[in-house]
Amino acid sequence: MQFPVPFSSDEQLIGIAEKYGTPLFVHDESAYERCGKEALAAPNAFGLSVRYAMKANSHRAVLRIFERLGIAIDASSIYEVERALAAGIAPEKIQLTSQEVQPAERLRELIAKGIQYNATSLEQLRIFAWLDCAKDTPISIRVNPGLGSGHNNRTNTAGRGASFGVWHSHLKEALKLIEENGLKIERLHTHVGSGSDWRVWQKAALLTLKIAAKMPDVKTVNMGGGYKIDRVRPEKSIDLQSAFKPVKKAFKDFARETGRKLRLEIEPGTYLAANSCILLARVEDICDTGPKGYEFLKINGSMTELLRPMIYGAHHPIRLLGRGEETEADYVVVGTTCESGDIFTPKEYDPEGIDTVSLPRAERGDIVAVLGAGAYGLSMSAKNYNTRPICAEVMIGKDGADRLITKRQKPEEIWARELD
Numbered sequence: 001m002q003f004p005v006p007f008s009s010d011e012q013l014i015g016i017a018e019k020y021g022t023p024l025f026v027h028d029e030s031a032y033e034r035c036g037k038e039a040l041a042a043p044n045a046f047g048l049s050v051r052y053a054m055k056a057n058s059h060r061a062v063l064r065i066f067e068r069l070g071i072a073i074d075a076s077s078i079y080e081v082e083r084a085l086a087a088g089i090a091p092e093k094i095q096l097t098s099q100e101v102q103p104a105e106r107l108r109e110l111i112a113k114g115i116q117y118n119a120t121s122l123e124q125l126r127i128f129a130w131l132d133c134a135k136d137t138p139i140s141i142r143v144n145p146g147l148g149s150g151h152n153n154r155t156n157t158a159g160r161g162a163s164f165g166v167w168h169s170h171l172k173e174a175l176k177l178i179e180e181n182g183l184k185i186e187r188l189h190t191h192v193g194s195g196s197d198w199r200v201w202q203k204a205a206l207l208t209l210k211i212a213a214k215m216p217d218v219k220t221v222n223m224g225g226g227y228k229i230d231r232v233r234p235e236k237s238i239d240l241q242s243a244f245k246p247v248k249k250a251f252k253d254f255a256r257e258t259g260r261k262l263r264l265e266i267e268p269g270t271y272l273a274a275n276s277c278i279l280l281a282r283v284e285d286i287c288d289t290g291p292k293g294y295e296f297l298k299i300n301g302s303m304t305e306l307l308r309p310m311i312y313g314a315h316h317p318i319r320l321l322g323r324g325e326e327t328e329a330d331y332v333v334v335g336t337t338c339e340s341g342d343i344f345t346p347k348e349y350d351p352e353g354i355d356t357v358s359l360p361r362a363e364r365g366d367i368v369a370v371l372g373a374g375a376y377g378l379s380m381s382a383k384n385y386n387t388r389p390i391c392a393e394v395m396i397g398k399d400g401a402d403r404l405i406t407k408r409q410k411p412e413e414i415w416a417r418e419l420d
């Protein structure tokens with residue numbers, strides 16, 4: 001995997017921070033493209049489709065970059081479907097894979113529009129089966145194959161502890177429903193977790209193929225996303241070329257045994273977005289808790305922009321821009337909300353622990369860059385906590401020019417919907 005190091009120089013970024021203010025997300029179009037092309041080049045036996053799991057970062061500018069590359073969309077809510085449509089994505093390129101149960105009427109409307117449906121529970125499948133159009137509309141079914149893996153337990157989306165998909169041993173019930181109602185399940189879907197151990201993902205692929213063997217209409221197997229990006233140690237990130245080879249072989253073996261050449265579909269979020277965007281924030285204050293304590297760098301980016309360190313104990317590389325590389329101080333980097341857990345340097349995967357990062361000595365007003373903030377950054381943050389306005393976003397285009405892609409929210413917009 002090529003580790004995309006976006007953005008040319010500290011000076012450029014400091015200039016962007018001055019121009020647009022902080023906190024600020026800065027995206028890099030070339031980095032998104034590079035990741036998209038890598039995903040499209042993943043080894044496969046009989047064809048590959050890539051969907052972008054738009055929950056990772058749902059900005060229209062990002063969706064359109066992937067659309068231009070021929071990457072479709074996986075939406076995790078009805079609102080994401082609407083957002084993708086509003087961004088100009090064609091309905092037939094959008095799949096809905098949601099925990100929400102859509103009422104029959106809404107499901108009918110979605111299908112009439114051409115949205116692809118992925119039923120993720122028996123109830124969702126039952127409701128779909130009631131529709132008049134059910135027999136003529138090939139859909140997908142999400143199965144929990146019985147094992148999962150995430151970069152921590154919170155991102156493990158399969159196995160006994162996960163409510164996503166039809167539990168594999170309830171499949172008989174699903175197959176009965178499918179047969180009795182003449183449904184066409186052309187796509188089988190699993191997604192075992194985010195930041196998964198790719199050996200677990202490979203095992204899940206074998207289990208999924210066993211399930212596909214029982215479903216003769218299935219033409220495409222979607223193996224979800226979860227392809228690990230280690231933001232701090234890029235060498236530990238997945239190498240799609242080697243990780244996909246055993247899966248390619250498994251698809252070929254399946255074809256030899258059954259005569260069925262299945263297409264592979266994947267739907268990464270993190271892989272496509274994580275390293276294509278950074279968060280810029282300004283040092284607001286510096287304080288310490290004495291010789292046995294810590295030195296704190298308070299920055300104006302917070303859990304309201306990036307929640308991953310706080311909820312997962314996730315580590316993101318942090319750089320102090322324009323101060324060289326020599327490290328002189330170990331800082332606990334914290335946000336400026338009134339929340340003691342609002343910390344960018346927790347112990348890794350222990351959100352309640354405190355760690356430090358070695359940086360050059362900082363001064364008030366310096367600009368800090370938090371890297372790897374493109375996936376589950378703004379899309380998942382604790383927006384408006386402490387009545388903090390949602391920050392602005394900038395895209396650096398392939399020509400190197402920066403342009404505003406999201407305006408900073410005005411504080412009064414936060415309370416505008418409130419009624420007396």
Ligand SMILES: Cc1ncc(COP(=O)(O)O)c(C=O)c1O
Nearest residue numbers: 053191194195225226268269270
């Ligand atoms: C159904 C589904 N597909 C794909 C993804 C993308 O996962 P990741 O961002 O780890 O690639 C997710 C994320 O949780 C998901 O729920």
